[in-house]
Amino acid sequence: MTSASETTGVRVCLFELAGQHFGLRLESVSEIAPMASLARPPSMPSILEGFLNLRGTSVPVLKLAVLLGLPQDRLGLHTPLVIVRGRTAPIALLVNAVHAIVMVPAAALSSIPESDTFNGCVESALTADGSAVHLLSLEGLLLEKERQTLAEAQATETRRLRQAHQSQS
16 A cells, blocks of 8 residues: 555656756656757857747757756757746756656655755755756756846847747748
8 A cells, every 4th residue: 555655746857967867846847848959149148058949939048067067068969958937938958868757755855955055956855766866946046147147138039039030921
C-alpha cells in the first residue's frame, strides 16, 4: 500500500548543463523547444543568446550557464530550449539536454539556505536517477537589474518583430 507521503511530491523537469544536473518545478515549465534561428540584435546583455520567435512572441533565450557561472558548451542543432513562465512573459533557458520529468517525494527534497546559493537561485537539492540535482528557483535566477535590462531588450525586440510582420502584410 502506498502512503500519503509517497504520493505527494513535486514534479520536476530534469536537465543537464555543463555536466551537472539541475531541475525546475514542472509548473514553471511551459514547453521544451528545439534550437531555432535566433534574432541577435546589437548590444544584447551578456546573459542573452538571442530572441526566439515562438509563434509570434519574442522570447529571450538566456545563457543559463553564464547565469550560474558554469562553462558554456557549444550550441548544436539539438540544443534544447526550456521555455519557462517568467513573471510577465515566457523566457527560454539554454540547456545541454533534458532528461526526464519525475515525481520527487516532498521528503526527498533537502532545503538549502539562501545564503548558500547566489541570490537564492537553488531552492533544494535532491537525488534523481542516482545523480545529485539542484532544484532551481526561477525567482532567484535573475537579479532585479537583470530583469529590467531583459524586459527592455525584450520590448525592443517585440517592436522589431511587429514591424517586420507589418511590413510583410
